Structure formats: structure tokens, C-alpha cells
Amino acid sequence: MKAISALTQLLVLSNETLTVLDLETLALVRTLKFKSINSFHLNENPLNEDPFTVEICAGSKKKILYIHLSDEHVKIIKEVSTSLTPSTLVMDGAHICFAMGFEYCMLDIISGEIQQLFAVDNPQQPLIIHRVSKGEFLLSGPGGLGVFVLSQGFSDKPPINFSSQVSALAFHHPYIIAVCRQGICFYSIIDQQCKQTIAIDNVRSIVNGDGRIFASSLIDLFALLPISWEKQLEKLLADNRIEEALVLAANAHISSNDREQHKLMIKDLEEKVALLRFSSGRFLDAMELFETCNIDPRKVIDLDLEQMFPEEEMRNSSVVVFLDFLQRWRLKCLAPDQRMAVDLALLKYLARNDDEGVQLMDFIVDCQAESSETCDCLKTFQRFHCLATYYISKQKWEEAFCIWDRLMKSDIEDVHFLGYPHVAEQLTKCGDISLIWRFSGEIFKRDEEMGAKIFTSEKIPAVKPRAVIDYLRNYPKSLRIFLEFLIEKKIDEESVHTQLAMMYIDDIKLSDLNRNSPGHRMTINKLRSLLRTSQKLELVKLLEILDTPGFPHEHAIVCGRLGQHSTAINTFINYLKDFDAAEEYCACLDDPEAWNALLAACVTEANVHMFDRVADLLRRRPHQFDVPTALLCLPDSTKFNVIAPFVNFAVREALHEKRMKTIEKALHQMDNLTNKYELKILETESFSIQPSSYCCVCKKRFVVTDGFVRYPNGVLTHSKCATSRHVCPLTGHLFQFGFQYNS
Structure with missing residues (x-):
């Protein structure tokens, strides 16, 4: 029925x-x-x-x-x-x-x-x-x-x-209710297991009547009231059967009004099951359920792995899974407090286990853990260099440099410290001159060249050169590098140029015992280049300093800069016996007086052995000499065939110059006649003014009584409107002869 x-x-x-x-x-x-x-x-x-x-x-x-x-x-x-x-x-x-x-x-x-x-x-x-x-x-x-x-x-x-042959079936979610020899058995459709058996004999039929189960025998009718899934859940949880409780809750039929609360309960059960699986060593299953329920990472972080896994092998495996969990959750969109907890846990792990320090350094820049907790963690594990880097990422430059300064002084130790070059680089990046004054001292003590790079960097804000020079007085190598930098930057202070030259002189004196070293030779070349090219030297002062036996070449260069060519040449020829240096000196000056002085110094009786060099010089550089003066300097015994190339060049130059002047004069005369002819044509040429013509400046028509002017390009204006004879007011064109005036 x-x-x-x-x-x-x-x-x-x-x-x-x-x-x-x-x-x-x-x-x-x-x-x-x-x-x-x-x-x-x-x-x-x-x-x-x-x-x-x-x-x-x-x-x-x-x-x-x-x-x-x-x-x-x-x-x-x-x-x-x-x-x-x-x-x-x-x-x-x-x-x-x-x-x-x-x-x-x-x-x-x-x-x-x-x-x-x-x-x-x-x-x-x-x-x-x-x-x-x-x-x-x-x-x-x-x-x-x-x-x-x-x-x-x-x-x-x-x-x-089924445990035995079934005679009748009914269904009440999530159970199949079967009538068999044992009585009435309840089987779960979730795990297909028998959950309960009610011993009732001779059951003929069983039906589900709107949630209540009715069973009948020959003489009896039984009503079986189902236990609510909430009470079943409580019983499973009380027996610590959490996984079964989760399966039951996930398959329960929930009304629409209770769905939100049910979802929260399911999530809580999933988290408990996941943690239970993790604690039992089922790491892959636990990780899968962690992802499914999107567990609060702080619940996993709070686990004590050492107490949970006393065996070393299992503990190491749990640490690997734990680290993988943290890295996965760090990529998720977490609430701020959860992200901070994950980052702090990762920080503690890396600070304890990252022996090379590479991963920790990469991580710390983006670490979002609480600042105070981060600092305490790094201090606990003596990761001072990483702590300074963390301060840099938070723009706390002074705190970072305080730590690095203590590391350079060996007040504290960290095997991962990159040394003073890293500190110098960071000082350059910070751009705070007050911090540079304060923390660069240790760098200068170890490497003056490295210290000088701080002040020569383009990232350093504008600072007065004199302040830096005063600061670097105790570090001569750094000071010299900085002065070279200033001169390269075209700083036109005489004191800067002169101070650098004096430093070169002092360095040459100190290294005088090792003249053949590359550094000594390089310093000499720098000094000579500076003496030749700088226009901001105190030459008189330097001349007095260089008037010593050790600097004849440099003394000669300064004499030449002061116009004392004879003194300079005599130094090269008579003291140094270096004709090539004298020639180089004259070539740098490119002054005929210097060349004539060289010629005069070489043709004396004391230097008669240099006459062949003089003849060769006259042949190679005839255009450098003043010819009359050079010929007068030569001794009377000079053979003509020796100086014939020089004389031939001088004669050709003189003839060429005379002919060019004659041609130039003729061309000027021709241009003058042409201009006069064109001017005459313009003055005698007639033209007519139409009644509709008007002044291009004031836009008014011409009246017979008004004076007017006409430019060579045909533009007409009133005479009072013409502001320039040679510039057209309409086109701006320039004319050689100007306008034609008519009144």
C-alpha cells in the first residue's frame, strides 16, 4: 500500500x-x-x-x-x-x-x-x-x-x-537499513560499514516515514527514532574518532539556515584531522587536507616538532614538510597577522639552519614579521649582518651602520659579514653625508682607495670640497684620489691644483729609492701632465719647491709655463743632456720663441755634438722656427748643404706668402668694383608705384608728399617706417647696400 x-x-x-x-x-x-x-x-x-x-x-x-x-x-x-x-x-x-x-x-x-x-x-x-x-x-x-x-x-x-541475507531495505541518509537474521542493521553509505545492529526477531517489513523508521513483525510495530547527526558527532569526538566525525559531518543533510555554521564546523574538523594526520606521520595526507581546509597557519606553527617526533629521522621529515608548508602558505593571500606569523616561523628556521646565509639574506628583505620579533630572532642566532640588511630594507640606515661598524671593529662577530667593501657600498647608496662622516673612518683605516670612492661617487649629495679635503688630511692616498677627482670635474681652485702637485712631489720624494717601480713612474707622469695642462697652478710657488736637484725636468716645465724658455731649454740640454725631452717640451708649447731658444742652446761650442740633431730638427720642423732668427743663430761655419732643406722651405714659404697677399689684394679690388657697379644700377633703376600699393609696415597707402624707400627685393615702406637700411622689415633679409631712398 x-x-x-x-x-x-x-x-x-x-x-x-x-x-x-x-x-x-x-x-x-x-x-x-x-x-x-x-x-x-x-x-x-x-x-x-x-x-x-x-x-x-x-x-x-x-x-x-x-x-x-x-x-x-x-x-x-x-x-x-x-x-x-x-x-x-x-x-x-x-x-x-x-x-x-x-x-x-x-x-x-x-x-x-x-x-x-x-x-x-x-x-x-x-x-x-x-x-x-x-x-x-x-x-x-x-x-x-x-x-x-x-x-x-x-x-x-x-x-x-551485508552480513547475512537481507529480507527488506529502507534508507535514511546516510544509512542503509537492512532487515536480516540478526535483526535490523544500519550500514553507512560513506564507508559501507555496519554502524549499529538492533536485535528484533521476525521483522517482516521496514519503511521510512518522513524521517522515522517503522518496522513490523507478525504482532508488533516498532518506531525507530534516528539519533541526530549532531549527537552522533559528539559521540565520535568524545571517542577521539575525529576522521569518522569529519566524514559524517561532511555528508550530513543541513538546512539552509544552518549552512554557514556547518561550514565553520566542517573547517574546524578538517583542521583537527589534518593536525592529527601530521602528528601521526601521514605528512602527504596532512598537507592535502591543510590545502583543502585552508588551515590557519598559526595552528601548524604552534606544533612542537621535537616533542611530537622524538626520533631523529621522523623529526627531520617533519621539518621538511613544515618548511614546505610555510613556503606554500607564504604565497597565499593571508590576513596580516597570519602572514606575520608565517614569516616569523620561516625566519626562525632560516636563522637556525641556513649555514650559507644566502636564503636568509634573500628572505629578510621581504620579511613581514613584527619588527621587534625579527630583530630579537636575528640577535638570538647572531645573524648581525642580516640584521643590518633588515634595517636597510626598513630605511633605518643609522642602526644598520652601527652594527656594521661594530663588526668591522670586531666587537661582535658574524661569519656571513661581507666586510668593509660592502659597508662602503652601502654608505655610497645611503647618500647621507652625516652618516658618511661618522662611519667611514674604519674603512679609511683599512683601505684608503676604497674610502676615497665613497666621496668620488656621483650618488653623494653636493658637499663642499674643502670640507672633504680637511677630513681626508690624515689619509694622504685618499686625499690624492679625491683631488684628482676634483680636477677631473673641472674644479677651478688654485689651492686644489697646487695641493695635488705638491702631493705628487712628496710621493716622488718618498719613493725616490725605488725609481724603477711602476707607481713611481706613473706619479712622475701625472705630475708632468698636471704641470703642463693645469691653468690654476701657483707656478711661482711650485718653481721654488722644484728648484732642487731631484726635479730638473719638472722645474723646466714650470719655467716654460712662466715664459722662461731659455732657462727651461738650458735645463734640458745642458743639465739633463736630453734633446728629445727638450723637443717634446717645445712641441707641447708650440711657441716659436721656445724653438729658437732650443736652436740657440744646441749650436754653442759646448753642444757641438748636437749639431746633427739640430740639422735634423730644421729639416723635420721648419715651420716651427722664426726663419731670420734661426739663421742668425747658426754658426758661420755651417755648410749650406746641411741647412739647404730649411732654407728652401723658408724661401718657398716667403714666396707663397707674398703671392697669396697679392692675390688676396686683387680679389678685394674686384669685389669692390663689382659692388660699386651693382650699387650704381640700383640707384639709376626706375620703378612705379600703383595706386593700390601700401606700406608693408604701417599698412597705410602712399601719399605723393610722403617719402618712401625701396629695398633690393622690391619691398616698399614709408621712409619713417624703415628702421634699418640693411634689414628688410617684411622678410628679415640682410642686404649689403641697403634700401633706395626717394622723396
Whole structure:
């Protein structure tokens, strides 16, 4: 029998006849005129949209009937023939699962197609079909199995292994309720395990009546009230069966009003299960569940791994998983407090275990842990260099340099400290001159060249050179580098240039015992270059300093800069006996007086051995000498063939100069005549003014009494409007002769 609540009627099968009774009075309403009906089922998932028409499937002799039943009529919609008479059937939507003989089949009532499912090999086993959910049926299969079958004809759940032969089935989510020899057994569809058995003998049938289970025997009727899933959950949690509790909660049917609270509870259970798996060494399962529930990382961070895993091998594995967890969660979008906790945990791990320090240095720049906790952690593990780097990332330059200064002084130690070159680089980057004054001293003590680079960097803000010079007085090598930098930057202070020259002189004196060293030679070359090129030297002062036996070459250069060419040349020729140096000196000055002085110094009786060099010089550089003076300097005994090339050059130059002057004069005369001719043509040329003509400056017409002017390009203006004779007021063109005036 089956109640039809929409029609307030009761459908009863008795003696192979379907009878309709009134649900309240049980009075006979009608008898359906269908013969040999041995089973029927009410479609709880109807295809028809009329709420007052119910759908019934009924099994008769070798056929299945699809019937619409209402208050007014009974109509067979479809009739499908079968090979055997169906013994039991259940309908859901457009599908009917039925049994005939020892075989289960699935019928599509719309197309009429029948799909064979499977057969039962035990003739004594009753064939039972029960609707579990929309589109899903439970069938008593062979070997005591409960088989789930979808309307498409396949299964997506593992079967339930009943402990003994089943005589009746019911379903109350998430349990299959089976009647067997032991009584009433409750099987979970989640893990297919028997959860409870109620010992009741001779149970004939069992049904689910709106959430309550009714079981009947020959003389008794039992009502089984299900325990709420909340109480089941409490019992599982009390027994520490957390994973089972999670599975139960995840599959519970929750009303829409309680879904948010249910989600929070599920998340809490998932976190507990994940932590339980982690503590039991199931790291991969724990990590997967960590991701699923998006666990608060602080719950994992608070775990004591040393106490949890006393064995070293397991503890090392847990640390690897823990580090992987932190790195994964650091990439997530976390709340600020969670991100700070993750970063602090990572910081502690790296500070303790990163022996090379590379990972820690990369991490600390982006670390978002609480500043005070970060500093305390780094101090605890003596990662002072990393702490200074952290201060730099937070723009706390002074705190960072205080730590580095103590490291350079060896007040504290850190094997990862990169040394004073790194500190010098950071001082250059900070650009704070007050910090440079304060913390650069230790760098200068160790490497003056490195210290000088701080002040010669372009990143340093503008600072008075004199202040730096005064600061560097105790570091001569740094001072020299800085002075060279200033001169390269075109600083035009005489004191700077002169001070650098004096430093070169002092360095040469100090290294006088090692004249052949590259440094000594380089310093000499720098001094000579400075003496030749600098225009801001105190030459008189330097001349007095260089008037010593050790600097004849440099003394000669300064004499030349002061115009004392004879003194300079005499030094090169008579003291140094270096004709090449004298020639180089004259070439640098490019002054005929210097060349003549060189010639005069070399043709004396004391230097008669240099006459061949003089002759060669006259042949190679004849244009450098003043010819009359040079010829007068030569001794009377000089043979003409020796100086013939020089004389020939002098004669050719003189003739060339005379001819060029004659040609230039003729060209000027021709230009003068041409200009006069053009001017005469312009003055005698006539032109007419149209009545519509007007002044291009004031835009007024010309009057007969007004004076006017005409420019060579034809532009007309009033005479009072012409501001320049040689510039056209309209086009701006320049003229050689100017305008033509008429009045």
C-alpha cells in the first residue's frame, strides 16, 4: 500500500487488484480495472507537472504499465512488454528498475528500451529494489552484496557487504537499513560499514516515514527514532574518532539556515584531522587536507616538532614538510597577522639552519614579521649582518651602520659579514653625508682607495670640497684620489691644483729609492701632465719647491709655463743632456720663441755634438722656427748643404706668402668694383608705384608728399617706417647696400 497525499487517498494492492481508499476514513473510492497486478510503485520524481496527477508504475503478466491517476480519471500512458512477469519494481523519473525471474533490469519509460543489469545466482535470495535518491537505486545482489545502480545503468559507489541475507531495505541518509537474521542493521553509505545492529526477531517489513523508521513483525510495530547527526558527532569526538566525525559531518543533510555554521564546523574538523594526520606521520595526507581546509597557519606553527617526533629521522621529515608548508602558505593571500606569523616561523628556521646565509639574506628583505620579533630572532642566532640588511630594507640606515661598524671593529662577530667593501657600498647608496662622516673612518683605516670612492661617487649629495679635503688630511692616498677627482670635474681652485702637485712631489720624494717601480713612474707622469695642462697652478710657488736637484725636468716645465724658455731649454740640454725631452717640451708649447731658444742652446761650442740633431730638427720642423732668427743663430761655419732643406722651405714659404697677399689684394679690388657697379644700377633703376600699393609696415597707402624707400627685393615702406637700411622689415633679409631712398 502507498499513501497519495496530494489526493488524500491510499493506494492498496490486494488479490492482484489496485484499490483506492480515502486516506482519512479508509472508505472505498474506486477499484482500478487492471488485472493480475503483482507489484506497483509511486513515482516520487514525476515527469508530469500537474500536482494533482500522480504517476504509477505497475507490474502485470509480462508487462509494465505506466499510469496517470487523478480524482477524475485513470489513464494508461504507456505499456511495455517484458519476457517475464516483473516481481518487483521501483520508479524514479523516467526510469523503472525492476526484477523478473533472477535478473534485474532498467527500463526507460520514454523510449521503451530495457537494459539488463545483472542476475542473481541464488534462487532462495529475494530480489529487493529500493530507491535511495534521485536517479539511484539499491539492489540486493549476489553474494550478500547491496549494489548501488544509477538510472543510466552503472554504479558510482562501492557495494555494501551485508552480513547475512537481507529480507527488506529502507534508507535514511546516510544509512542503509537492512532487515536480516540478526535483526535490523544500519550500514553507512560513506564507508559501507555496519554502524549499529538492533536485535528484533521476525521483522517482516521496514519503511521510512518522513524521517522515522517503522518496522513490523507478525504482532508488533516498532518506531525507530534516528539519533541526530549532531549527537552522533559528539559521540565520535568524545571517542577521539575525529576522521569518522569529519566524514559524517561532511555528508550530513543541513538546512539552509544552518549552512554557514556547518561550514565553520566542517573547517574546524578538517583542521583537527589534518593536525592529527601530521602528528601521526601521514605528512602527504596532512598537507592535502591543510590545502583543502585552508588551515590557519598559526595552528601548524604552534606544533612542537621535537616533542611530537622524538626520533631523529621522523623529526627531520617533519621539518621538511613544515618548511614546505610555510613556503606554500607564504604565497597565499593571508590576513596580516597570519602572514606575520608565517614569516616569523620561516625566519626562525632560516636563522637556525641556513649555514650559507644566502636564503636568509634573500628572505629578510621581504620579511613581514613584527619588527621587534625579527630583530630579537636575528640577535638570538647572531645573524648581525642580516640584521643590518633588515634595517636597510626598513630605511633605518643609522642602526644598520652601527652594527656594521661594530663588526668591522670586531666587537661582535658574524661569519656571513661581507666586510668593509660592502659597508662602503652601502654608505655610497645611503647618500647621507652625516652618516658618511661618522662611519667611514674604519674603512679609511683599512683601505684608503676604497674610502676615497665613497666621496668620488656621483650618488653623494653636493658637499663642499674643502670640507672633504680637511677630513681626508690624515689619509694622504685618499686625499690624492679625491683631488684628482676634483680636477677631473673641472674644479677651478688654485689651492686644489697646487695641493695635488705638491702631493705628487712628496710621493716622488718618498719613493725616490725605488725609481724603477711602476707607481713611481706613473706619479712622475701625472705630475708632468698636471704641470703642463693645469691653468690654476701657483707656478711661482711650485718653481721654488722644484728648484732642487731631484726635479730638473719638472722645474723646466714650470719655467716654460712662466715664459722662461731659455732657462727651461738650458735645463734640458745642458743639465739633463736630453734633446728629445727638450723637443717634446717645445712641441707641447708650440711657441716659436721656445724653438729658437732650443736652436740657440744646441749650436754653442759646448753642444757641438748636437749639431746633427739640430740639422735634423730644421729639416723635420721648419715651420716651427722664426726663419731670420734661426739663421742668425747658426754658426758661420755651417755648410749650406746641411741647412739647404730649411732654407728652401723658408724661401718657398716667403714666396707663397707674398703671392697669396697679392692675390688676396686683387680679389678685394674686384669685389669692390663689382659692388660699386651693382650699387650704381640700383640707384639709376626706375620703378612705379600703383595706386593700390601700401606700406608693408604701417599698412597705410602712399601719399605723393610722403617719402618712401625701396629695398633690393622690391619691398616698399614709408621712409619713417624703415628702421634699418640693411634689414628688410617684411622678410628679415640682410642686404649689403641697403634700401633706395626717394622723396
